Amino acid sequence: MAFTRATGKHRGPSRMARRSVGIAGAATLATTGVIGTLASPALAAETDNRSVEDTGLTKVITEDSLADRLNAQAAAQEQEAFEAAAKAKAQAEAKRKAEARAKEIREAEQRAAREAERRRLNSFQLPVAGSYVSTGYQTGGSLWSSGSHSGVDFHAAYGSSVVSVGSGTVVEAGWGGAYGNNVVIRMNDGTYTQYGHLSSIGVYVGQTVEPGERIGISGSTGNSTGPHLHFEARTTAEYGSDINPVAYLRARGVNV
Numbered sequence: 001m002a003f004t005r006a007t008g009k010h011r012g013p014s015r016m017a018r019r020s021v022g023i024a025g026a027a028t029l030a031t032t033g034v035i036g037t038l039a040s041p042a043l044a045a046e047t048d049n050r051s052v053e054d055t056g057l058t059k060v061i062t063e064d065s066l067a068d069r070l071n072a073q074a075a076a077q078e079q080e081a082f083e084a085a086a087k088a089k090a091q092a093e094a095k096r097k098a099e100a101r102a103k104e105i106r107e108a109e110q111r112a113a114r115e116a117e118r119r120r121l122n123s124f125q126l127p128v129a130g131s132y133v134s135t136g137y138q139t140g141g142s143l144w145s146s147g148s149h150s151g152v153d154f155h156a157a158y159g160s161s162v163v164s165v166g167s168g169t170v171v172e173a174g175w176g177g178a179y180g181n182n183v184v185i186r187m188n189d190g191t192y193t194q195y196g197h198l199s200s201i202g203v204y205v206g207q208t209v210e211p212g213e214r215i216g217i218s219g220s221t222g223n224s225t226g227p228h229l230h231f232e233a234r235t236t237a238e239y240g241s242d243i244n245p246v247a248y249l250r251a252r253g254v255n256v
Helices: 015-032 041-048 057-121 245-250
Strands: 133-135 152-154 161-163 168-175 181-187 192-201 214-218 229-234
Touching: 168 192, 181 214, 229 245
Parallel strands: none
Antiparallel strands: 133 152, 152 229, 161 214, 168 181, 181 192, 192 214, 192 229
């Protein structure tokens, strides 16, 4: 028996048309809030079978989370870099201050050392340590050709060290007639000192000496009645320009 395919206005809707109508109806119902109770099983199944990725939500969430993490890491790294730079700057500043302080201390020590050396070089002392005057200045008597003592005698056992009373330059070192072995020093302040009756001389003409530097050994050479040191203070290197040796030393801080 033959069947005839329906045509014309009585033709039933196609499958695609029916699906479009169903989807449209479902969309309409979804807007009214009743899609959950009225959706056809076929539409519900089709909706359930669509992957979450089809909506694009997972991808957006994943990208946002990654961006947040990267931003957080960048912020943390920036903070660490800032703190490291601040720490390095603080350390550099501390080092600079420490070096500046060390330099100040060194310079202060150097100034103190220079000042101490200056005071030492400008200081005066006894020509024989711990000695005393045994014969005073201008004491009269036949022992001296001029009729009086042109200097002072310091007590000194034979072989005692004789030192320069201050800083100066040796201008005479040798035999001095009645003075025996003697040394004459031009002091840095322009005055002169003389040391007589030495048993030996330990310096030479032109040599610079400092306070307390040994210049010879005490004895009894020349016009002497026993071991001692004859000491003179002069305004020139020549005999006859003598000044009071005790006053000379006391004026320069020596306890005589």
